[in-house]
Amino acid sequence: MMPEISVIISTYNAEAWLENVLWGYSCQTFKDFEIVIADDGSGPKTKALLDEFVKATSLKITHVWQEDDGFQKSRILNKAIVACKADYIVMSDGDCIPRADFLEVHQNNKEKGYFLSGGYFMLPMDISQKITKNDILLGNCFQLKWLKNNGLKSSFKNNKLTAKGIVSKLLNSLTPTNPSWNGHNASGWKQDIVAINGFDERMQYGGQDRELGERLTNFGIKSKQIRYSAICVHLDHKRGYKTPESIAKNQAIRKHTRDSKIPWTDFGIAKK
Numbered sequence: 312m313m314p315e316i317s318v319i320i321s322t323y324n325a326e327a328w329l330e331n332v333l334w335g336y337s338c339q340t341f342k343d344f345e346i347v348i349a350d351d352g353s354g355p356k357t358k359a360l361l362d363e364f365v366k367a368t369s370l371k372i373t374h375v376w377q378e379d380d381g382f383q384k385s386r387i388l389n390k391a392i393v394a395c396k397a398d399y400i401v402m403s404d405g406d407c408i409p410r411a412d413f414l415e416v417h418q419n420n421k422e423k424g425y426f427l428s429g430g431y432f433m434l435p436m437d438i439s440q441k442i443t444k445n446d447i448l449l450g451n452c453f454q455l456k457w458l459k460n461n462g463l464k465s466s467f468k469n470n471k472l473t474a475k476g477i478v479s480k481l482l483n484s485l486t487p488t489n490p491s492w493n494g495h496n497a498s499g500w501k502q503d504i505v506a507i508n509g510f511d512e513r514m515q516y517g518g519q520d521r522e523l524g525e526r527l528t529n530f531g532i533k534s535k536q537i538r539y540s541a542i543c544v545h546l547d548h549k550r551g552y553k554t555p556e557s558i559a560k561n562q563a564i565r566k567h568t569r570d571s572k573i574p575w576t577d578f579g580i581a582k583k
Contacts, residue, residue, distance in 0.1 A: 315343040317395035321384055322405030323351045326360050328546050334447040335408040337368045341415040345371040349391035352379025382552040385510035385519045389580045392509050401498040407431055407543040410453045416541040417498045426527055429496030430538030432471050436547040438462055452544055474539045482539040490534035492524025496543055503532050508579030514564055515557040522565045530574035
């Protein structure tokens with residue numbers, strides 16, 4: 312049977328964080344989904360972890376892997392898009408643990424002609440390292456009291472974890488943040504993503520997800536904000552692949568996309 316949702320999770324040699332993320336998906340309230348791992352060249356430990364989860368849980372996991380060739384996230388995401396069985400795709404990262412209602416929120420808010428823009432709740436490294444499997448299954452890592460007991464500082468952003476119902480909808484409407492395509496928490500229809508040829512594979516780290524959203528907008532797809540409704544906590548990690556050169560290159564590509572209003576890239580799923 313074709314699942315209702317395909318979840319693409321990107322990863323690269325980060326088994327400890329990916330394991331926590333998968334435990335998050337194991338206790339989703341919405342059950343009709345598959346997971347497609349977009350693996351940008353990890354070693355054998357990642358595959359071994361995925362094999363364990365398939366045996367130990369009811370998760371349906373497809374492992375899409377490519378040879379390590381530096382940071383080629385756009386390329387592996389395109390391969391993962393092709394592998395998705397569902398008509399609707401949720402994208403996130405292997406360092407973002409979803410709250411139990413994460414996929415339910417995406418499912419309830421999906422709409423033809425739109426993509427959904429979610430956010431994340433960033434955790435510092437010391438708290439990220441304290442989270443256990445039990446904390447995920449019990450939902451502790453999404454509880455403000457537990458996080459504060461483990462060193463979280465007070466901030467307006469903490470409302471992401473506590474806002475419910477009308478309050479979360481109000482904050483979604485009032486936030487000054489644009490409803491862009493965010494690779495850690497966004498969703499849309501596969502036919503729309505394929506129609507613009509997926510991600511631009513010239514782009515390394517720095518805004519390739521936003522550029523996809525900009526081309527979806529050029530294609531006529533509107534966006535809806537769900538950053539205070541679809542909650543995931545972002546585990547901290549180093550970003551050695553972030554370089555001034557990749558940022559500048561990607562900014563130039565994004566400027567061309569915005570200025571030219573083009574929906575299609577020649578450097579995506581389908582190649583010339």
